[in-house]
Amino acid sequence: xxxxxxxxxxxxxxxxxxxxxxxxxxxxxxxxxxxxxxxxxxxxxxxxxxxxxxxxxxxxxxxxxxxxxxxxxxxxxxxxxxxxxxxxxxxxxxxxxxxxxxxxxxxxxxxxxxxxxxxxxxxxxxxxxxxxxxxxxxxxxxxxxxxxxxxxxxxxxxxxxxxxxxxxxxxxxxxxxxxxxxxxxxxxxxxxxxxxxxxxxxxxxxxxxxxxxxxxxxxxxxxxxxxxxxxxxx
Amino acid sequence: xxxxxxxxxxxxxxxxxxxxxxxxxxxxxxxxxxxxxxxxxxxxxxxxxxxxxxxxxxxxxxxxxxxxxxxxxxxxxxxxxxxxxxxxxxxxxxxxxxxxxxxxxxxxxxxxxxxxxxxxxxxxxxxxxxxxxxxxxxxxxxxxxxxxxxxxxxxxxxxxxxxxxxxxxxxxxxxxxxxxxxxxxxxxxxxxxxxxxxxxxxxxxxxxxxxxxxxxxxxxxxxxxxxxxxxxxxxxxxxxxxxxxxxxxxxxxxxxxxxxxxxxxxxxxxxxxxxxxxxxxxxx
Amino acid sequence: xxxxxxxxxxxxxxxxxxxxxxxxxxxxxxxxxxxxxxxxxxxxxxxxxxxxxxxxxxxxxxxxxxxxxxxxxxxxxxxxxxxxxxxxxxxxxxxxxxxxxxxxxxxxxxxxxxxxxxxxxxxxxxxxxxxxxxxxxxxxxxxxxxxxxxxxxxxxxxxxxxxxxxxxxxxxxxxxxxxxxxxxxxxxxx
Numbered sequence: 001x002x003x004x005x006x007x008x009x010x011x012x013x014x015x016x017x018x019x020x021x022x023x024x025x026x027x028x029x030x031x032x033x034x035x036x037x038x039x040x041x042x043x044x045x046x047x048x049x050x051x052x053x054x055x056x057x058x059x060x061x062x063x064x065x066x067x068x069x070x071x072x073x074x075x076x077x078x079x080x081x082x083x084x085x086x087x088x089x090x091x092x093x094x095x096x097x098x099x100x101x102x103x104x105x106x107x108x109x110x111x112x113x114x115x116x117x118x119x120x121x122x123x124x125x126x127x128x129x130x131x132x133x134x135x136x137x138x139x140x141x142x143x144x145x146x147x148x149x150x151x152x153x154x155x156x157x158x159x160x161x162x163x164x165x166x167x168x169x170x171x172x173x174x175x176x177x178x179x180x181x182x183x184x185x186x187x188x189x190x191x192x193x194x195x196x197x198x199x200x201x202x203x204x205x206x207x208x209x210x211x212x213x214x215x216x217x218x219x220x221x222x223x224x225x226x227x228x229x230x231x232x233x234x
Numbered sequence: 235x236x237x238x239x240x241x242x243x244x245x246x247x248x249x250x251x252x253x254x255x256x257x258x259x260x261x262x263x264x265x266x267x268x269x270x271x272x273x274x275x276x277x278x279x280x281x282x283x284x285x286x287x288x289x290x291x292x293x294x295x296x297x298x299x300x301x302x303x304x305x306x307x308x309x310x311x312x313x314x315x316x317x318x319x320x321x322x323x324x325x326x327x328x329x330x331x332x333x334x335x336x337x338x339x340x341x342x343x344x345x346x347x348x349x350x351x352x353x354x355x356x357x358x359x360x361x362x363x364x365x366x367x368x369x370x371x372x373x374x375x376x377x378x379x380x381x382x383x384x385x386x387x388x389x390x391x392x393x394x395x396x397x398x399x400x401x402x403x404x405x406x407x408x409x410x411x412x413x414x415x416x417x418x419x420x421x422x423x424x425x426x427x428x429x430x431x432x433x434x435x436x437x438x439x440x441x442x443x444x445x446x447x448x449x450x451x452x453x454x455x456x457x458x459x460x461x462x463x464x465x466x467x468x469x470x471x472x473x474x475x476x477x478x479x480x481x482x483x484x485x486x487x488x489x490x491x492x493x494x495x496x497x498x499x500x501x502x503x504x505x506x507x508x509x510x511x512x513x514x515x516x517x518x
Numbered sequence: 519x520x521x522x523x524x525x526x527x528x529x530x531x532x533x534x535x536x537x538x539x540x541x542x543x544x545x546x547x548x549x550x551x552x553x554x555x556x557x558x559x560x561x562x563x564x565x566x567x568x569x570x571x572x573x574x575x576x577x578x579x580x581x582x583x584x585x586x587x588x589x590x591x592x593x594x595x596x597x598x599x600x601x602x603x604x605x606x607x608x609x610x611x612x613x614x615x616x617x618x619x620x621x622x623x624x625x626x627x628x629x630x631x632x633x634x635x636x637x638x639x640x641x642x643x644x645x646x647x648x649x650x651x652x653x654x655x656x657x658x659x660x661x662x663x664x665x666x667x668x669x670x671x672x673x674x675x676x677x678x679x680x681x682x683x684x685x686x687x688x689x690x691x692x693x694x695x696x697x698x699x700x701x702x703x704x705x706x707x708x
Contacts, residue, residue: 005565009579013565014557016347016583019354021550021590024331024367040346041339104323105336108385110287111317111395112340113309119340225305230287347583 045119046126059093059127063134083201084187086135087156088180091163093127094120095176098227102172107230116227117220120167124160131156151201154209159183161216168223237264237423238314238393239298240284246292247279247446254279255290256446265438266419269427270508276446277427278320278397284425285317285395297393311393313342316386320397322378324370330357330381331366337385356384360414376407383414394424400433412436431505440504442511450511454504461502461510466493478509534559538602546593553590560606561586567607568614571674571684577621581614588613604675611674615683656706664699667692 026034033043063086098120100106110116136150159179166175190205242260246253254276269277282288283295286302298314300307324333334353343349357363360380365373373381379399386394396415400408412433415424419438426437434440435454442450442457450457464477467488472479476491490506493499538559544552561582569578588609589596596605657665670681671692678696682689 005562005569009565009575010558010561013561013579013582014554015355016351016579017557017586018550018554019351020347020583020587022354022363022366023350024329039344041344041349044335044339105333106323107287107319108317108322108337108382109340111285111312111315112337113312113342114340115305115309228286228305228308229289230282347580 042122045122058096059089060130060134062092063089063131080191082135083152083155084184086131086152087159088183089131089135090124090128090156090160091176091180093131094124094160094163094167095172097123097127098167099172110228110230115224117164117224120164120227124164128156128160151206154206154213155183155201158209158212158216161213161220163216165216165219165223168220168226235314235392237421238391239263240295240393240423241297242284242293242295244293245280245283245290245295247276247283247288247290253446255283258293258443258446258448260441260448260451262423262425262439264420264423266416266424266426266436267439267441268434268437269425269441269443270429270431270434271427271443271512272429275443277443279446280443281395281397281425281427282319284393285315286311287317287319313389314392316388316391316394318382318386318394318396318399320401322382322385324373324378324381328370329367330362330370330373333370333381334385334388338388341389343389352388356387357381359387360384361410376403376410379403379407379411380414383411392422394418394422396424396426398427398429400428400430408433431503431508434508435504442508444512450507457507457511458502458504459507461490461506463499464493464510465490465502465506466497466499468497477513535601539598542593542596542598542602545590553586556589556602557586560603563603564606564610568610571611571670572614572618577614577617581610581617584613584616585610608675611676611684612680615676615680618686619683656703659706660699660702664695664702667695668699668703671696 027047029047030043034040096102103109163176163179166179240260240262242258245255245258247255258280269280271277279288283290286308289303295302297311300311302308302311331353334357335349338349338353343352354363357366360383362377362380362384383399386396400411415426418424428434437454440450440452440454440457441448467486469486472487472489476489479487479489482488488500490509541552541556545556564585565578565582568581569575572578585606666685667681670676670684671678676684678692679689682692
């Protein structure tokens with residue numbers, strides 16, 4: 001018996017047991033995510049810190065408001081607002097989820113093996129999923145918005161992808177602000193110039209969004225090492 | 235795994251025309267290496283380069299033969315690395331446990347139970363195990379530093395880099411932190427920066443850095459020995475051309491510089507050597 | 519259900535059981551030290567025996583940890599009068615099966631199931647009455663597969679379904695092997 005079970009092993013197992021007993025209880029959000037089969041370590045990243053959680057709640061709050069607002073029947077304007085603002089949500093999430101201004105442990109995080117891009121991507125995907133549920137679900141309910149319920153998805157991907165690409169050159173807040181401004185200006189201009197209100201989200205718009213998304217992703221991947229270094233001095 | 239092998243050759247870094255590092259050369263493996271220098275000397279920049287969070291503009295750096303400029307090698311270096319930045323920046327609103335576990339996840343500890351145990355282990359080693367549920371804002375400065383050291387200990391690194399871990403701490407806390415670090419000196423290469431000379435005295439190697447370049451690299455004894463024959467005590471006020479002087483308890487003056495003939499020489503300390511080496515010889 | 523703790527002299531065993539019951543009472547009241555003492559008393563044999571059933575030290579470690587975590591979280595499932603060791607074993611073996619169901623690293627080798635821990639206690643459950651002297655050598659004469667199902671059901675106290683999960687074979691196979699094993703034992707002992 002002593003070959004299989006030495007004192008070190010017994011001590012190690014006891015240490016594991018007492019760590020489990022002492023470990024803080026998981027928050028509701030964590031338990032929910034775990035119920036959804038999200039791996040434990042990813043859950044910790046997503047829910048890790050209260051400051052980041054605030055960012056999620058803000059994004060969710062805005063998303064729900066938009067979703068509810070878009071459920072106005074017979075009002076093309078509300079549809080337009082939905083489609084214009086919704087894609088910017090993941091961008092907001094990304095801006096608040098990465099970098100020295102958002103993450104106090106940024107420097108220590110840089111020195112870890114996990115790729116910076118991976119961390120940003122996990123958080124960006126989280127915000128995207130939350131936005132899809134919070135915005136898409138109410139939008140599906142209203143008949144006017146149903147057909148366009150997901151017309152904002154490709155633009156959202158495009159904006160997120162463009163933001164990440166910009167973040168390989170500029171700090172997160174500046175990068176996302178530029179992308180958001182360009183988007184809003186572009187959408188408003190298209191609305192004024194084009195044949196109908198929602199032209200920006202029609203077929204051409206979707207194709208354009210897909211293209212931007214692809215290019216942004218390629219650029220981000222190529223320049224991903226910038227997420228691994230302190231590009232901006234303090 | 236044995237302590238990390240750090241080789242730096244002609245490292246240089248500049249920010250907006252200001253030279254932060256100039257022609258830095260290093261060759262270290264194992265032991266406690268103290269980086270001594272005033273604020274703005276380039277300590278943080280050098281440590282950041284070693285910790286791979288900043289890329290130097292000139293020169294080369296390898297850690298265990300790995301080049302941080304190449305992504306897969308950089309990642310492998312980071313697997314062996316524990317870094318505590320000057321501003322550990324613990325996430326406000328989080329608990330001690332959360333903060334350390336966050337880094338554990340980033341250090342690829344995927345298995346939930348083993349990761350939790352690792353977090354408890356490192357907190358235990360810095361004496362913070364009982365405070366796992368404490369909110370970070372409520373910790374004293376010394377406790378925050380200990381949490382910072384704990385996250386750097388995750389994963390049993392063979393290279394540890396700590397930027398001014400003892401700044402602002404009282405002597406007890408400083409001693410305690412140094413004890414935690416000196417435990418590792420055989421199995422790990424530990425770089426610590428400070429501007430307190432008494433801490434340098436107990437390290438294996440001292441690197442004096444000023445204005446971005448290394449002025450001295452060697453043992454504490456050798457640094458002190460640089461001032462041999464240059465330190466003396468006298469009753470009268472020292473002349474203005476001494477390098478440094480200070481008043482002793484008994485009213486006499488201890489001086490560093492060029493001793494006059496027949497002066498009462500005294501044993502040089504590490505601080506004397508540091509002062510000599512730090513400031514370039516002033517004209518006149 | 520089989521008593522599977524290592525047997526000692528009667529009075530020492532009684533003292534041991536009394537102490538176990540006292541620890542269980544304290545534990546139920548939230549005394550963590552009592553849990554640790556219980557652990558120190560029993561983890562050794564539990565770990566060894568669980569590992570003899572599955573051969574994988576990592577899975578065994580998790581099962582042992584899970585066992586004592588379960589003890590802490592539901593101490594009430596212990597009735598308060600039986601053998602604490604046997605109760606721990608029933609939890610442990612089922613936790614091990616849970617782990618094996620999640621991931622089976624290598625097929626369980628029936629020959630791995632050790633028979634060294636069979637003592638006089640083991641005989642009682644195999645047959646209704648009488649004592650049969652040295653059971654060990656007889657069991658060893660069975661083929662590993664038959665021995666494994668016999669140990670799993672009669673000694674570890676598992677149902678045929680649980681035995682099937684432990685050994686990684688269909689339930690029908692367990693039943694057939696069990697019949698053959700009992701046959702072979704009866705023949706060998708008569």
